[in-house]
Amino acid sequence: MQPSRSLVSPTSHPHLERELAAALRRRSRLGGSLGELEPLALRLGLMQRTLKPQFSDPQLLVFAADHGVAVERLVGSDDTPTHERVQRLLEGRLPLAGLARAQQLELTVIDCGVAAELQAHEHLMTRKIAHGTRNARLTAAMSAEQCQAAMRAGMQLGYRLRGNFSIYASLGVGADFSAALVLSRLADCPLPDLLARDPDMPREELARLARIGQAALMRHHEAVEPSSALAALGGFDIAMMVGVMLVASSRRHLLVIDGLAACAALLVASRIAPAVTDYCVFCRSHAHHGLDQALNLFRASALLELGLQSMDGTGATLAWPMIRCAAALLTEVVDDEPSPGDETFESVRGDLDPLAPLEPFSGPALY
DSSP states (O other), X not given: OOOSSOSSOOOOOHHHHHHHHHHHHHHHHHHXXXXXXXXXXXXXXXXXXXXXXXXXXXXXXXXXXXXXXXXXXXXXXXXXXXXHHHHHHHTTOSHXXXXXXXXXXXXXXXXXXXXXXXXXXXXXXXXXXXXXOOOTXXXXXXXXXXXXXXXXXXXXXXXXXXXXXXXXXXXXXXXXXXXXXXXXXXXXXXXXXHHOOSTTXXXXXXXXXXXXXXHHHHHTTTOOSHHHHHHHHOOHHHHHHHHHHHHHHHTTOEEEEESHHHHHHHHHHHHHOGGGXXXXXXXXXXXXXXXXXXXXXXXXXXXXXXXXXXXXTHHHHHHHHHHHHHHHHHHTSXXXXXOTTHHHHHHHHHHSOXXXXXXXXXXXXXX
């Protein structure tokens, strides 16, 4: 699947990068170095093509779906069903909801394919493709048509996103397992490395999960292209995230990737439009060993390492103030030595205002 042109523009801009680096050096000379905040600020300027990056209407997007492979006893019997976890999140009974409110992030839960019907709620968006995927060990998790429908629904959501900052997280029983299958297939990464929760995970349990996963990979050995691998092995949540990521990055949004499922979606999206990763920063909400391997695939590390053991999206929510502060290095600090390039980039920003509405993308067929 090779599109005729890239969906997403790379952020590379040598002249702007020099101007941003010079501005950051001036601030560092006067006030001291702020370490990793400075390269993050530079990346934000490149993403938005401006010397003064800014954010508006930050979004926390939680994609909820059930995965058919969960019938293979991937988790303990006491694990909360997906629909109950969604309800608790919407009712504010999970820490993520309270943290989002505290950080003024707009929480939206997208029902991509939860097995049960969910009660209407102001923060729930229903885009259900089906009541859960099928068991990838026995058959394709999704039909090609279902996978396409989920990606298109994600692209539509991407066009409707307000602001230019969005967090991507998944919620659903079996999501991490499906994500591990997609990552293993597309990145040729050993499946046990992605399935291992921690170094102390019992060998017997890891071996059992690896056998289930290898059986799924063998059944769908011909599914090697991104869209076919996603349909055979993935989930509605992963597919919908792919669509949103493609459109959001084409609009120069910052994408904050949190969790194994979001990493799998990003890998698929990057095979369609490689420059998507230019617009991403990574966070983590738990110490899952497989997530270490997923981040390594992107040569990335999490912005914060707080020892969390929480649901996806929590780490990204906590990192939002840090990202705002990185932008503030360029927008809120008075520069008494303006760069000769400032006026030039003001005019560039007029053409590429990250907050301005864009025309709908009319790119090549994705499928």
